[in-house]
Amino acid sequence: MAARSGEFDLIARHFAPIALRDPAALSLKDDAAVFTPPTGCEVVVTTDALVSDVHFRNLDAPELIAKKVLRVNLSDLAAMGATPLGVVLTAGYGPDVSEDWIERFAKGFGKDCAAYSVALMGGDTVGTPGPTFFSLTAFGYVATGMALRRDQARPGDLLAVTGTLGDAAIGLAVLAGDCNDLDDVARDHLKDRYWLPRPRIDIAKSCVALGKRFAAMDISDGLAGDCRKICAASSVGMTIDRMKIPLSNAALQAVEHDEHRWQNVLAGGDDYELLIAGAPDDVAALGDHVTVIGTVTDKVGQVELIGPDGKMAELAPGGFDHFR
Numbered sequence: 001m002a003a004r005s006g007e008f009d010l011i012a013r014h015f016a017p018i019a020l021r022d023p024a025a026l027s028l029k030d031d032a033a034v035f036t037p038p039t040g041c042e043v044v045v046t047t048d049a050l051v052s053d054v055h056f057r058n059l060d061a062p063e064l065i066a067k068k069v070l071r072v073n074l075s076d077l078a079a080m081g082a083t084p085l086g087v088v089l090t091a092g093y094g095p096d097v098s099e100d101w102i103e104r105f106a107k108g109f110g111k112d113c114a115a116y117s118v119a120l121m122g123g124d125t126v127g128t129p130g131p132t133f134f135s136l137t138a139f140g141y142v143a144t145g146m147a148l149r150r151d152q153a154r155p156g157d158l159l160a161v162t163g164t165l166g167d168a169a170i171g172l173a174v175l176a177g178d179c180n181d182l183d184d185v186a187r188d189h190l191k192d193r194y195w196l197p198r199p200r201i202d203i204a205k206s207c208v209a210l211g212k213r214f215a216a217m218d219i220s221d222g223l224a225g226d227c228r229k230i231c232a233a234s235s236v237g238m239t240i241d242r243m244k245i246p247l248s249n250a251a252l253q254a255v256e257h258d259e260h261r262w263q264n265v266l267a268g269g270d271d272y273e274l275l276i277a278g279a280p281d282d283v284a285a286l287g288d289h290v291t292v293i294g295t296v297t298d299k300v301g302q303v304e305l306i307g308p309d310g311k312m313a314e315l316a317p318g319g320f321d322h323f324r
């Protein structure tokens with residue numbers, strides 16, 4: 001492998017150009033960043049780490065890994081109704097990572113920072129004898145008191161989701177060499193959804209702009225586990241109709257061929273879609289950017305799933321858990 005630049009050259013060469021767009025970063029030449037949120041707004045902050053072969057595949061394109069690192073964090077900001085402002089990025093490069101790889105990572109990262117109008121405000125760069133990892137902290141802002149929280153669901157609310165569920169988890173199976181029964185268009189769509197989450201910033205901002213009570217979170221670990229987090233925070237239950245869960249044509253093809261793949265849809269994770277609960281009129285006001293999949297009930301902690309036969313059963317708790 002060609003020699004890598006020193007730590008400070010790596011930063012100056014590949015990351016400082018991205019940071020130049022915003023004065024908060026002080027050109028990555030000082031000890032920390034300084035920024036002021038817009039007047040009348042609160043700062044929203046979140047952090048998410050991604051580890052090679054846990055969150056991304058070591059052989060994935062570095063540009064795509066970079067975009068995923070950014071986007072999963074922007075998804076958490078969206079889940080709070082926040083507008084992204086800036087990020088700090090910690091990178092831990094494993095021994096197998098070349099400077100060419102880092103350059104491609106930085107290019108992808110810079111492109112997505114520009115696409116989402118996010119400033120790279122700083123970070124940290126380390127070498128590790130273990131797997132490559134990234135940890136990103138994202139800052140956003142929301143009008144004071146208007147953040148979308150998990151504890152605001154009430155019995156009688158409708159439960160809705162953005163986009164389609166299950167694509168990324170089935171996409172990961174495609175990348176692992178499964179799903180040869182699907183056509184090329186379907187497989188390409190599913191892989192793309194695994195590589196590149198679409199943080200639902202606009203719809204989240206619509207919820208905030210409506211000024212109504214909504215509970216929201218982003219689905220990262222899978223619907224079956226994540227919906228319980230709103231149940232716990234709001235002391236409610238949920239009834240979800242499996243037939244109403246929005247699927248892409250590709251995922252539909254996948255579950256029609258093999259109904260075991262419903263497990264990917266319900267508990268696979270990596271969706272980065274929003275789960276939103278609100279009063280029926282308020283959810284209706286979100287228009288066709290969301291799909292209603294069920295209702296919020298007063299059966300605290302109970303999540304029921306209506307199957308295709310119309311029968312109701314407890315939705316098995318599931319979803320991604322790093323320690324199970």
Ligand SMILES: Nc1ncnc2c1ncn2[C@@H]1O[C@H](COP(=O)(O)OP(=O)(O)OP(=O)(O)O)[C@@H](O)[C@H]1O
Nearest residue numbers: 046047048049072076079217218219220221226229
């Ligand atoms: N090591 C930690 N120290 C302090 N707080 C933590 C720690 N790990 C997680 N948390 C907090 O616990 C809550 C849930 O964290 P979690 O990572 O599950 O977030 P999530 O949005 O549900 O999932 P994702 O990580 O996929 O975005 C968050 O408020 C997070 O800030």
Ligand SMILES: Cc1ncc(C[n+]2csc(CCOP(=O)(O)O)c2C)c(N)n1
Nearest residue numbers: 053054055056057220221268269270320
């Ligand atoms: C190579 C590879 N890529 C992705 C996955 C799936 N996956 C990993 S972490 C996670 C939940 C979100 O992470 P976190 O809770 O840490 O934010 C999911 C769904 C996998 N098993 N293997």
Ligand SMILES: [Mg+2]
Nearest residue numbers: 076079218220
């Ligand atoms: Mg989240």
